[in-house]
């Protein structure tokens with residue numbers, strides 16, 4: 055069986071070992087003791103089953119195990135480097151090499167992130183008797199309205215952070231304990247703001263009827279986010295001079311002569327985010343389970359619970375990805391059973407996301423535990439069949455019985471009866487087109503040990519949210535940030551996680567001494583002003599665009615490491631100090647971290663500023679990297695370069711490309727060529743290590759690579775043996791994945807070169823994705839001479855080379871965005 059490839063694209067495969075890696079106790083470098091900022095609250099309650107085995111991000115590369123790892127060999131193909139003509143087409147996908155090849159069993163970290171302030175709710179009796187007198191006629195639903203900034207008293211502000219959607223209650227006492235005592239404030243002056251809109255709130259003033267105080271509370275409808283970066287939305291409580299948006303109370307006194315419906319249509323959604331796949335063909339990179347067979351059928355069971363099933367026709371929606379991509383069509387065969395009954399049999403082709411909607415007859419679903427079984431028969435004659443379960447949902451008829459203290463449903467009727475409520479203080483809201491009413495005069499009756507609530511519907515299809523007062527959601531309270539001045543001139547703009555700001559001083563002084571205006575900005579101030587306090591990489595992009603247009607910014611340095619596991623699905627507690635933007639760089643690389651996109655101000659995928667990152671996680675790492683950056687400026691070995699290359703691979707001669715790039719170096723430099731084709735692996739490695747150790751300004755490599763190795767020439771474990779302390783080099787890596795920096799559990803070449811000691815590199819350039827040989831043939835000759843140009847910074851050299859490349863080849867996203875700088879963009883290779 056041959057891989058499906060278009061004639062213009064050649065993909066080189068090598069066989070690597072499947073390694074089962076047992077990590078050492080979680081590296082301090084990843085789960086640093088550094089405090090989590092308020093914007094990086096980690097959701098401790100992960101939904102779904104705990105992750106038993108964890109895979110690395112799918113990378114067509116060979117991970118290098120840490121020193122104490124044990125490896126279990128099993129051959130698996132993987133893509134290391136592809137050659138192609140410069141223009142990509144969407145039809146080539148180097149699968150089945152996309153299949154995950156490694157599993158990582160992390161040792162649980164003992165580092166527990168500092169929690170943000172969580173205020174335990176004070177149980178407050180619900181105002182079932184204190185509800186304002188009901189009106190007999192329906193009231194208008196209250197909706198959000200733009201806020202008038204002049205009406206706000208900014209001295210009294212508190213952030214209310216929510217990560218679930220529903221009705222929230224925050225009490226006077228919780229606010230007081232968080233530092234905001236609102237005793238005596240008129241209810242009408244309390245304002246909750248989200249994204250520059252006043253949202254409607256319900257205020258119960260408490261024991262004194264005149265103004266807010268003890269026993270009082272505020273209720274609001276909080277909506278969680280669901281982005282790559284966070285589930286946490288930020289609302290701000292402020293005191294306003296003008297009347298604010300109050301939620302009206304609707305008389306919901308039930309007419310018990312009417313008949314209440316017995317069920318509503320419920321959709322149970324199961325989206326376990328167990329593993330990350332950067333090749334994912336769907337809309338997001340996280341999936342539930344990868345299912346792979348060769349020629350023998352295999353089945354996977356997924357169980358889900360239904361409590362309160364009303365037997366009726368139902369539906370299953372299944373989102374799966376075809377992964378393997380052979381010349382055969384179809385590549386995939388999937389049989390779906392529910393509770394032992396086959397409900398569909400599907401065949402499909404290629405690397406693709408499929409959304410199957412399957413009707414289920416009455417009787418298929420059961421009360422209690424149900425089993426979705428997915429079977430991959432492996433009977434298509436292909437070498438293997440890999441299908442990924444991304445998510446599924448079940449839509450069925452559900453009785454009106456509360457679970458976990460409440461119930462939310464959408465239905466149309468004039469009377470509703472909700473049973474199984476754990477308390478008698480029932481709070482209920484109606485939601486229509488984003489507008490809210492609070493329901494008054496609900497009839498609550500004890501039934502055995504639980505309670506049943508009866509209330510009038512509206513005969514419109516409204517959403518109702520019921521909960522007992524004790525089970526209402528509680529926001530996390532946090533002092534709102536004062537507005538920082540982010541308008542200082544910043545030719546050299548540093549965007550830093552707060553942990554590292556004080557440690558940046560030596561670098562700031564050095565750049566100021568060059569005559570650059572320097573501004574160091576706390577990334578949390580950027581979130582506060584550009585994303586309403588929400589943790590979002592887009593805020594950083596917006597601010598950089600502002601700085602480019604208004605602050606004279608030419609250089610951007612991001613200070614802080616990153617992880618692709620922003621929402622801690624894997625439970626490693628890895629921290630994103632500065633998040634990354636993600637983009638598709640090719641047909642098999644869909645979710646790729648790319649800092650250069652931050653520097654693209656006009657949206658054409660060509661960077662407009664010089665940008666680099668210090669991927670540090672501790673102040674010790676920052677200190678080392680600044681030390682090397684400044685030492686490199688004073689190096690005694692300027693004008694020295696090494697051009698090393700991998701063995702030839704078919705039509706891809708890395709030696710030839712290396713020699714071609716070396717012609718871009720000025721003739722007064724000392725250039726050493728180290729070609730594996732000429733020397734063999736062992737001698738080449740010896741010469742390379744010698745060159746690194748004696749002090750060489752520029753070390754370039756051409757060839758197959760991974761996050762942890764340059765072919766067999768150099769690996770992460772070789773860095774520790776380098777003896778070039780005080781004589782760092784700049785590494786320029788032509789190959790795939792060698793600059794990958796967002797793994798949540800492993801340090802790779804980037805971190806080893808830059809951060810592990812006083813040896814290694816002062817800056818690293820290369821790919822964070824699968825890079826095409828043809829792209830590098832175009833880009834390499836543009837970049838190399840610029841790196842050697844006297845006085846031209848490495849960041850400027852990259853920007854200029856990409857600008858020139860983009861004029862003729864704007865589609866080469868793999869290098870325009872996937873080729874990055876880890877280090878100071880103002881670093882100069884040749885003074």
Ligand SMILES: [Ca+2]
Pocket residue numbers: 325326327338339340341342444445
């Ligand atoms: Ca998913």
Ligand SMILES: [Ca+2]
Pocket residue numbers: 058379380381382383384385403404
């Ligand atoms: Ca196929």
Ligand SMILES: [Ca+2]
Pocket residue numbers: 653654655656657658659660661662
């Ligand atoms: Ca641009």
